[in-house]
Amino acid sequence: SFTDAAEYDFEQILALGPDVILANHSGITETDYERLSEIAPTVGFAESMWASDREELTLTIGSILDKEEEAQVLLDEADAAIAAAAEAHPEFQDVVFT
Structure with a gap:
């Protein structure tokens, strides 16, 4: 737990x-x-x-689990989704998420 x-x-x-x-x-x-x-x-x-950060965590865990390529795909997909959302919502251009 x-x-x-x-x-x-x-x-x-x-x-x-x-x-x-x-x-x-x-x-x-x-x-x-x-x-x-x-x-x-x-x-x-x-x-x-x-x-x-999310990249370090994902790549480290991907490496440990012998799934480096899958980890990179997940990161690439997340980046693409973020870029698409940013394009669809320019009103959030200066908003920073950390």
């Missing part, structure tokens, strides 16, 4: 038997990372907690 309290039920995670733990858009501590890494290979955040 999900919680934003930064507390993990390591026994429950262990019982799930994960092949990999993706925590690359998280706020895990070094201690949590070490414990999770004992359960399964764990991918933590690259530089800053909660700061990975």
Whole structure:
């Protein structure tokens, strides 16, 4: 189950038997990372907690799952959808989404 309290039920995670733990858009501590890494290979955040952008997240997860091409297709489709929406709604030209 999900919680934003930064507390993990390591026994429950262990019982799930994960092949990999993706925590690359998280706020895990070094201690949590070490414990999770004992359960399964764990991918933590690259530089800053909660700061990975959608491209970095998608490409990293695509690489881990050996689905790099599919990840890039998803990004390209999202970019195309955003461009189409921008063209259809010029009133949002100066609005920035981060």
